Amino acid sequence: MEEQLLERLNAAALALKIQKPFDGRTTLATNKQGKKWKRRDPDALQGMVWHQELGWGSIEAVARYHTGPDSHLHAGGVESIAYTFAIRKNGQVVLCNDLDRAPWSQGYAGRKGDENAEFLSVMFEGFFQGTGVDDPSAGHPNDRQLLSGLVLWRICQDLWKWKAGDLYGHFLFGKPACPGDTLQTVVEAVRFNAPKKRKRKFTTVRQRQQGLKDCGFYKWKVDGLWGPGSRAALIAFQKECGLAADGLWGPNTEAALLGKLEE
The missing domain is CATH 3.40.80.10 (Peptidoglycan recognition protein-like)
Structure with missing residues (x-):
């Protein structure tokens, strides 16, 4: 060494x-x-x-x-x-x-x-x-x-x-x-004074689509429109993480996505 x-x-x-x-x-x-x-x-x-x-x-x-x-x-x-x-x-x-x-x-x-x-x-x-x-x-x-x-x-x-x-x-x-x-x-x-990582937010549809895209679940254009493709990507992600696959965005889903992106 x-x-x-x-x-x-x-x-x-x-x-x-x-x-x-x-x-x-x-x-x-x-x-x-x-x-x-x-x-x-x-x-x-x-x-x-x-x-x-x-x-x-x-x-x-x-x-x-x-x-x-x-x-x-x-x-x-x-x-x-x-x-x-x-x-x-x-x-x-x-x-x-x-x-x-x-x-x-x-x-x-x-x-x-x-x-x-x-x-x-x-x-x-x-x-x-x-x-x-x-x-x-x-x-x-x-x-x-x-x-x-x-x-x-x-x-x-x-x-x-x-x-x-x-x-x-x-x-x-x-x-x-x-x-x-x-x-x-x-x-x-x-x-x-070490630089601190900015915590990602998912308050908009675009942010949620981008997060799912970065994890490999959302395959389409990030357009800010929540449609069948976005919901299918979310359900697939929830299943992968062992969450209730209801297609609804909640605190558990957001925490899981944050954790996935920080791996």
Whole structure:
């Protein structure tokens, strides 16, 4: 699946004229004696969490710190950088770990331990302004990073069929300053402003004919005239759904048609 992800990221990079993705799994610092990450089923991934680098200077520097003897993650270091992906300041998406590794996990909303280990963690290179950050050197992610982050999210969302609410910021896991104000705003925009499907209505004859036509029951022109053909189509639909085949339009028929169209 890693190769499929990189291929789609590469295609998106070419189309949008942004930096091509990079496979950093063999180039970033590792520690064979470090604590091993929990293994997971990549097909069962539940969402994505955005982080910021917090001033280490580069992805490579973070990897050296995480795997080194002074790592706060574990005495003696961990086996690899604690993120699945990272996004450089030039917008390049870097694959940092195999998808079957759970390199970052933390309790969330009352959950403890590594119960949220089934998330892809993404680190944005840079030191960004956020809640509790009182440092004039802190800035914001640039447009290239934001575009690449959203491209990565959209590709993963499509692959795993995630909902808009499956994108998180580290701030939702008790880290107010991470991933910073700008990324937090983007996360919240994705989570809470997802386009909503308009519920179809069947208040007119045309709408009812079109609904029956879309389900394959009405074979004639949608003309807004309720005649024998329309009634026959409705009865056939009612029989198919196990409803009373009386040719009358009621709430049960409408609910069944809505359900059929949303399948």
